[in-house]
Amino acid sequence: DGGITQSPKYLFRKEGQNVTLSCEQNLNHDAMYWYRQDPGQGLRLIYYSQIVNDFQKGDIAEGYSVSREKKESFPLTVTSAQKNPTAFYLCASARDRNNQPQHFGDGTRLSIL
Amino acid sequence: AQTVTQSQPEMSVQEAETVTLSCTYDTSENNYYLFWYKQPPSRQMILVIRQEAYKQQNATENRFSVNFQKAAKSFSLKISDSQLGDTAMYFCAFMKGSYNNNDMRFGAGTRLTVKP
Numbered sequence: 001d002g003g004i005t006q007s008p009k010y011l012f013r014k015e016g017q018n019v020t021l022s023c024e025q026n027l028n029h030d031a032m033y034w035y036r037q038d039p040g041q042g043l044r045l046i047y048y049s050q051i052v053n054d055f056q057k058g059d060i061a062e063g064y065s066v067s068r069e070k071k072e073s074f075p076l077t078v079t080s081a082q083k084n085p086t087a088f089y090l091c092a093s094a095r096d097r098n099n100q101p102q103h104f105g106d107g108t109r110l111s112i113l
Numbered sequence: 114a115q116t117v118t119q120s121q122p123e124m125s126v127q128e129a130e131t132v133t134l135s136c137t138y139d140t141s142e143n144n145y146y147l148f149w150y151k152q153p154p155s156r157q158m159i160l161v162i163r164q165e166a167y168k169q170q171n172a173t174e175n176r177f178s179v180n181f182q183k184a185a186k187s188f189s190l191k192i193s194d195s196q197l198g199d200t201a202m203y204f205c206a207f208m209k210g211s212y213n214n215n216d217m218r219f220g221a222g223t224r225l226t227v228k229p
Binding site for chain 2: 041042043044045074088090092093097098099101102103104105106107
């Protein structure tokens, strides 16, 4: 079955630690996205990538980093510079960059220890 | 910048009845797309329905339909014959219609509870 796989489902971070959230898709989609979801708020865009080896900052990129070395994979690293990382993180992909709807993974919940 | 407003944080409806969720947006664009996503307790976001702004006809997907009022910048979602499985957060989203763009703006969401 085609889809987007996010792992792990739950993740805990210690103070000063970097953690990486995985996002893999087998939909052959060009574009991939990372969102952060906080209670009572909609999704906010962290980073996006429209093609391999290229990515752009979204609205709240500070304290996060990404890479896009393969079409299928778009990992997100939450660095120690992100002072309030506790949130639900959603990865999405779209067929191409031209007004295609986004399809989402199941999300990763990140908490601070 | 585009903004999306969902003015109803929570709503409830009896099973088999009809409910309408509101969404308004602010944009100076003439070409754009609007979406409704559903997020059940499992937390996966599921695309419910999509509307192209250049189409006057309201989109319909089985029990889900929209009332798209372009002049009023309103995009409400109607769920007919509500089912218990419709219980979820519903997000309205806006996408500017231009080449090389998939940037979506989401509202804060409406939590819908379907009661038996």
